[in-house]
Amino acid sequence: MRLFLAAARIGRSPYFDRSWYVRRYLPGARPVFAALHYLREGAAAGFDPGPGFSTRGYLAAHPDVAAAGVNPLLHYERYGRAEGRELTPPLGPVARPEREGRQAAExxxxxxxxxxxxxxxxxxxxxxxxxxxxxxxxxxxxxxxxxxxxxxxxxxxxxxxxxxxxxxxxxxxxxxxxxxxxxxxxxxxxxxxxxxxxxxxxxxxxxxxxxxxxxxxxxxxxxxxxxxxxxxxxxxxxxxxxxxxxxxxxxxxxxxxxxxxxxxxxxxxxxxxxxxxxxxxxxxxxxxxxxxxxxxxxxHPGPVQRDxxxxxxxxxxxxxxxxxxxxxxxxxxxxxxxxxxxxxxxxxxxxxxxxIPMTELLGGLGTRWITPAVAAMAGGQAPGLGADRCYSPAARAAAPVGDYAILTPTGDRPEAFAQCLRMVATQSLQPREWIVVDDGARPLTEDIALPDWARYVRRTPGPQDPPHTLPCNVLAGLEHLSAERVLIFEDDDWYSPLYAAFLLPWLDSFDLVGLNLIRYYHLQGRAWKHGFQPAHTAFAQSGFRRGPASECLARVCRSENDEIRQQGLIDRHWWHGFEGPKYLIQDHPALHLGLKGGTGRPGLASGHDRAEVDYIPDPEGAYLAQVLGPDRVYYDS
Structure with missing residues (x-):
């Protein structure tokens, strides 16, 4: 009885057109059964009750009705009209583009x-x-x-x-x-x-x-x-x-x-x-x-699922x-x-x-796409390195700008920072913002003219600073970020022009990402080594999203841990302590090189001492040439 009462209510609706419904969906059937058909089968098939009411449109506009499994026109007549629910007409035919007498498209x-x-x-x-x-x-x-x-x-x-x-x-x-x-x-x-x-x-x-x-x-x-x-x-x-x-x-x-x-x-x-x-x-x-x-x-309406x-x-x-x-x-x-x-x-x-999990499959494709481009740059067959790596306001204006930030802590390394400016300004995808935090005894801006799109944060050294001030500078920089995605660029390291373009897509899926293979080169000692940590990577080749990952980073920087205060070992404690979505990219070309033994204030963490036994001699600079290609000219002196 309830079924027939409901069909009768639908049949009385001004939006139900029996003749129209039968002509469109039930040719040859008796119109008397049209409302019952729409109630039992038609709405579920996406049929419209008449030219003025869209079944799909009403359900799409009101997902609670779809979730309840109620016939849309019946709901509108019983409740929706009184509630002021939006009513959408059926979507009509779409005309082809006008081709002005030209032959129809195939x-x-x-x-x-x-x-x-x-x-x-x-x-x-x-x-x-x-x-x-x-x-x-x-x-x-x-x-x-x-x-x-x-x-x-x-x-x-x-x-x-x-x-x-x-x-x-x-x-x-x-x-x-x-x-x-x-x-x-x-x-x-x-x-x-x-x-x-x-x-x-x-x-x-x-x-x-x-x-x-x-x-x-x-x-x-x-x-x-x-x-x-x-x-x-x-x-x-x-x-x-x-x-x-x-x-x-x-x-x-x-x-x-x-x-x-x-x-x-x-x-x-x-x-x-x-x-x-x-x-x-x-x-x-x-x-x-x-x-x-x-x-x-x-x-039918409903929340989007993965599968x-x-x-x-x-x-x-x-x-x-x-x-x-x-x-x-x-x-x-x-x-x-x-x-x-x-x-x-x-x-x-x-x-x-x-x-193959899609993240693994897509990550592999990203690596396979970028590796030949990196090799061509390093081999001098493609532009991007050497004389091409210089800051130009015109080039910046013409380059694509991504919605991300670069964070660079620095202090008393003007010569190294001059190279860092080169690394940032020639990224194939430019940052929207660059936060530079300086705690040197001599302000960086007395030696280097920063571009107008960089934000300079002067952090005056204080007596309470720990021996390694990286945590203090990072904390100061975090306060000035506005972009959601952030890459760390250390002031004395080398970065490929394709570094940001490769790493940023991973931050669409994870809160903390990094290159797993760590490459080091000691400039004064002419030697190289590789590091491969199973659960973390270098701070210099990490990126993060603002939110839980940056909050964890801030907690690590405030820590009284001796490794952090004495040597600035943020990376290990950050990566191990963050329990959100994170990913170490296993397969990647040489996009970053941690440079040690350069000019300016010396580093205190692992890798800065040439006497470390795992360094491999490179007296002719063959390794440096292989990774840096034409950029080697900036580090040969």
């Missing part, structure tokens, strides 16, 4: 623009597509930070498409596909503002490099999909993952979707792949097959369907921009057939 690029901080990267990627591609950019409707004007301004020439915030980027992609006129499109390219908690900057960059890369790479993909009809899917080679190893909690959902596609479930056990992160190219035939078994209306949601099954589904359809895949390296796009029947031979 390529559609569909981008979900959710994270505003990624808009610049997406805009640069879209510049690689030809003028004859239609570009659609979706955004969540009802958002306080998104609207049509924002999308038009951020992505000129693209068609803004408001979508309900359901199903993450996969749900948005399907919503756009359902509302555009797909006739004539032969191939689609799917992109989105990839974020998350697993090295998102690296993941996004690698996906963009492999899937888009350049205008030449886009043209290569376009030609392959035009000339080779057997190719159904394309994207980044190194992120085409072994499906059976990454099924995780998605097997049940995929089995149901395959059943709807009339594909035997044993395809799940075959050697299939999918693009981790869902940046990919899809042939139109694959898209139609995808839409036949997964509709946008099947996604096991319908969106995660949808991420894997194109790869499974392509395998079942006997299609081939076009793969492009995200590490080698010059490598041709290669067509193959499925996973490449070198693809691991095991589950």
């Amino acid at each position: 390529m559609a690029v569909i981008v979900h623009a959710y994270h505003l901080e990624v808009f610049d990267a997406l805009r640069r990627a879209l510049a690689a597509f030809p003028e004859h591609a239609d570009i659609y950019v979706s955004y969540p409707r009802g958002s306080k930070t998104h609207d049509e004007a924002l999308i038009r301004d951020a992505f000129p020439g693209a068609v803004p498409v408001a979508v309900d915030n359901l199903g993450q980027d996969v749900g948005a992609f399907l919503q756009v596909l359902e509302r555009i006129d797909r006739r004539g499109y032969r191939v689609y390219c799917k992109l989105h503002s990839k974020m998350g908690d697993k090295l998102p900057a690296v993941w996004r960059e690698m996906l963009l490099r492999g899937t888009v890369g350049s205008a030449a790479r886009v043209a290569e993909f376009e030609a392959i999909f035009r000339d080779q009809p057997e190719v159904l899917l394309g994207g980044a080679r190194e992120l085409f993952l072994h499906g059976p190893s990454y099924l995780l909690g998605n097997a049940a959902a995929l089995t149901k979707l395959l059943e709807k596609a009339e594909v035997p479930p044993d395809v799940l056990e075959s050697d299939w792949g999918f693009f981790g992160g869902t940046f990919c190219w899809l042939r139109a035939e694959l898209v139609e097959r995808l839409m036949a078994c997964l509709g946008a209306g099947e996604f 096991g949601q319908l969106a995660h099954a949808g991420e894997r589904l194109p790869g499974l369907l392509a395998q079942a359809m006997g299609g081939q895949v076009a793969l492009a390296s995200c590490l080698d921009a010059e490598a041709p796009v290669e067509v193959m029947p499925g996973l490449p031979r070198e693809a691991p057939r095991r589950n």
